[in-house]
Amino acid sequence: MAGVSTVPNGSLSKLQSLHGIFAIYKKQGPTSADVLNTLKKALLKEAGVANPNPRKRKKQPLKIGHGGTLDSNASGVLVVGIGEGTKMLTTMLAGSKKYRAVGELGKATDSLDVTGNVVEEKSYDHITKEAFEEKLKQFTGEIMQVPPLYSALKKDGKRMSVLLKQGQEVEAKPARPVTVYSLSLQDFSPPLFTIDVECGGGFYVRSLVDDLAKGLSSCAHVKELIRTKQGQFTLEEHALKEECWTLTDISQALQPCPEPSGQQKDAKKSKSKHKSGPSESKGDDGDHNSD
Structure with a gap:
């Protein structure tokens, strides 16, 4: 041809x-x-x-x-x-980025998602849809968030997730400010729930799900995560x-x-x-x- x-x-x-x-x-x-x-x-x-x-x-x-x-x-x-x-x-x-996350109540894992080992189990029968939606309001806007231990963040030049898998002890990074532009509950079928979130840079959906459940006197982890939009x-x-x-x-x-301006070109040279x-x-x- x-x-x-x-x-x-x-x-x-x-x-x-x-x-x-x-x-x-x-x-x-x-x-x-x-x-x-x-x-x-x-x-x-x-x-x-x-x-x-x-x-x-x-x-x-x-x-x-x-x-x-x-x-x-x-x-x-x-x-x-x-x-x-x-x-x-x-x-x-x-x-900004948008995500759809499916979480599971009642079980917490060390990685905060389904790939990790279960480290805690708690009841979730007391959590209603109304209570869940009310709790979401506390995680909207400018909030403080502690990044997960299992993450791409680095300590001494190495990813924390890699260090943990090597059996080394890793301390949690300090809480840092992050932005949640919108947060909504799409489905509530305990133990599973689905949320949509739009957030700024440096935000962890795993930490959000973990914090949400703790705020409701239970625990949870992410079963499924989809990034639906970036920029x-x-x-x-x-x-x-x-x-x-x-x-x-x-x-x-x-x-x-x-196209770079003339000034940018000169600076680049x-x-x-x-x-x-x-x-x-x-x-x-x-x-x-x-x-």
């Missing part, structure tokens, strides 16, 4: 000419880093790079990163920056499924980088003389369960 074959060099040039951000669908199971490596490998392979190793950092022909970790057990929107678009990811970390990207309209991780589909979905840029931006802010 005419026009089907591609010239590898041409494809690689096309790939390297992409600069901006787009959204992909992260399925439940793999880590956000695993998903990014799968995407990178698919793009490099399509561009004709033989035996691409997405984990190799040095001399990479492709710069790519994500704008906020999703837990391995979570699914949904994962914003990706490519080329100069990796520099736009810090904006995505601070921006301008929604799950329904923008998140590319794995079969669409192609040069053509990404080119069409890409939100390009804004001055900065590049002193420091070379990162080969990859991960964009981790511990958005774990908001990652």
Whole structure:
């Protein structure tokens, strides 16, 4: 068939000419880093790079990163920056996100989600739908939140979740201010409940569910978590499924980088003389369960 074959060099040039951000669908199971490596490998392979190793950092022909970790057990929107678009990811970390979470009352786990070990069981028969909705009001607006021990946050350069799995003792990070723009109960069928939450950066849905249940004299953990929106990207309209991780589909979905002003260009030239840029931006802010 005419026009089907591609010239590898041409494809690689096309790939390297992409600069901006787009959204992909992260399925439940793999880590956000695993998903990014799968995407990178698919793009490099399509561009004709033989035996691409997405984990190799040095001399990479492709710069790519994500704008906020999703837990391995979570699914949904994962914003990706490519080329100069990796520099736009810090904006995505601070921006608002929407989640739908299914929680289970009566059982608490060490990870605060279904992947952990049950560490406490309490009754929940006393909790009514009305009491639950009333409690939600206390977690709306500017609140203080303690991040989960099992998270992408780091201690001495290592992720706390990794240190815990190695058997090391880890102290909880201090409570920090986070923002909840909206919080609503979608379904209440004890022990299960479903909530929708829109929040700012650094927020953990796992901690919210844990705190909610404690406030109701019970305990709970997250069974299912879906990020339905991040910034301008929604799950329904923008998140590319794995079969669409192609040069053509990404080119069409890409939100390009804004053109730098003359002053920004001069500043960039001055900065590049002193420091070379990162080969990859991960964009981790511990958005774990908001990652």
